[in-house]
Amino acid sequence: MAVRAGREFLAIPGPTNMPDAVLQAMHRPALDIYSKEMFELTDSLLRDLSRLFATKGKSYIYIANGHGAWEAVISNVLSRGDKVLVLESGRFAVGWGNAAAAMGADVEVLKGDWRRAVRPAEVEARLREDKEHKIKAIMVVQIDTASGAVNDIEAIGKAIKAADHPALYMVDTVASLGCMPFQMDAWGIDVAMSGSQKGLMTPPGLSFVAMNDRAREVHKTAGMRTPYWDWTERDGSEHYSKYAGTAPVHLLFALRQAIDMLFQEKLENAFLRHHLLGEAVRRAVGVWAEGQVLGFNITEASERSDTVTTVVMSNGHDPVALQTYCKEKCGVVLGTGIGELRGQAFRIAHMGHVNAPMILGTLGVIEVGLQALNIPHGKGGTEAAINWLGESVHA
Numbered sequence: 282m283a284v285r286a287g288r289e290f291l292a293i294p295g296p297t298n299m300p301d302a303v304l305q306a307m308h309r310p311a312l313d314i315y316s317k318e319m320f321e322l323t324d325s326l327l328r329d330l331s332r333l334f335a336t337k338g339k340s341y342i343y344i345a346n347g348h349g350a351w352e353a354v355i356s357n358v359l360s361r362g363d364k365v366l367v368l369e370s371g372r373f374a375v376g377w378g379n380a381a382a383a384m385g386a387d388v389e390v391l392k393g394d395w396r397r398a399v400r401p402a403e404v405e406a407r408l409r410e411d412k413e414h415k416i417k418a419i420m421v422v423q424i425d426t427a428s429g430a431v432n433d434i435e436a437i438g439k440a441i442k443a444a445d446h447p448a449l450y451m452v453d454t455v456a457s458l459g460c461m462p463f464q465m466d467a468w469g470i471d472v473a474m475s476g477s478q479k480g481l482m483t484p485p486g487l488s489f490v491a492m493n494d495r496a497r498e499v500h501k502t503a504g505m506r507t508p509y510w511d512w513t514e515r516d517g518s519e520h521y522s523k524y525a526g527t528a529p530v531h532l533l534f535a536l537r538q539a540i541d542m543l544f545q546e547k548l549e550n551a552f553l554r555h556h557l558l559g560e561a562v563r564r565a566v567g568v569w570a571e572g573q574v575l576g577f578n579i580t581e582a583s584e585r586s587d588t589v590t591t592v593v594m595s596n597g598h599d600p601v602a603l604q605t606y607c608k609e610k611c612g613v614v615l616g617t618g619i620g621e622l623r624g625q626a627f628r629i630a631h632m633g634h635v636n637a638p639m640i641l642g643t644l645g646v647i648e649v650g651l652q653a654l655n656i657p658h659g660k661g662g663t664e665a666a667i668n669w670l671g672e673s674v675h676a
């Protein structure tokens with residue numbers, strides 16, 4: 282017995298649900314990679330990526346996932362032995378730091394924990410201790426997709442300024458670009474990176490890096506540079522060098538369509554949509570939590586992100602059983618708990634191409650699963666989400 286048929290709905294934090302128009306944009310022959318149309322496509326995307334990052338600096342497109350862009354950033358600005366400070370708020374900044382360590386950097390993790398965001402005051406205190414300015418770069422994520430925390434990137438930027446520390450400020454926006462405000466130049470960020478398959482509604486396989494003049498200066502003497510990632514190589518006059526080889530033509534068609542859709546909606550509207558739908562999810566989880574089994578992973582309400590909600594389960598209840606029910610019986614795929622939260626949490630993604638029916642449908646299906654599996658929960662979670670949207674989305 283099941284009530285699933287047709288399209289399965291992915292409520293996982295990447296790859297995310299893609300608009301039909303993005304899928305259709307790829308359904309055409311490749312371009313001659315030496316044609317004017319190809320050059321124009323690349324130029325338009327590089328310009329618009331810098332607009333998404335809100336920087337006057339340059340952007341680069343890599344044929345790689347987010348892990349590739351991490352490596353691109355590291356190799357372009359670091360030398361072996363350079364000290365890097367990683368700001369922990371879950372899994373991903375630490376993962377970026379691990380890559381840097383494997384490449385020869387001296388990585389220090391500013392201990393955080395999986396249930397809260399980075400504290401800017403702790404960053405400032407650590408930087409003030411570094412009187413000799415041994416720390417060359419700071420790594421942090423805007424949203425940690427494992428814990429569900431959102432970091433205050435602007436406030437951390439101010440903390441770095443307050444400590445008067447010259448380290449490069451480097452931010453991972455894989456789970457946030459296009460979904461919430463990000464102001465690379467205004468917030469004092471030197472290098473930012475992102476990926477195609479989350480908020481940007483595009484297939485996995487592309488990632489992006491933007492950098493400013495300060496990063497460019499450091500790049501000149503960076504010792505970890507390799508040909509594929511190297512910014513200087515990619516600045517070469519030939520279009521071919523912009524991708525260090527053949528352009529990923531179809532992924533670029535998809536990305537062009539996705540960014541066009543975002544700009545058509547207007548970024549502020551997309552951010553507000555994410556906030557409204559994210560809050561709808563939080564309203565539902567807040568009610569379910571009354572049953573003493575489910576709860577928010579992130580303890581401070583203000584540190585819960587607008588793109589993914591990590592829900593912990595306790596008292597011997599298994600999130601995997603709920604995930605299996607939602608998928609097999611109702612066709613909704615929830616995100617699994619990862620890292621420290623494996624087997625203890627599930628995740629509801631609300632990033633990218635999401636709207637009210639998708640989110641209310643997902644919440645409704647979770648509630649069906651909670652009931653079918655006899656998992657204690659407060660009644661009326663989906664109704665609370667409906668009430669929130671009814672109050673907030675005005676006629």
Ligand SMILES: *Cc1c(COP(=O)(O)O)cnc(C)c1O
Pocket residue numbers: 295346347348349373422424425426453454455456476
């Ligand atoms: C998904 C994700 C990554 C890793 O991206 P991949 O494309 O899976 O390599 C890095 N950082 C954050 C914040 C992410 O959400």
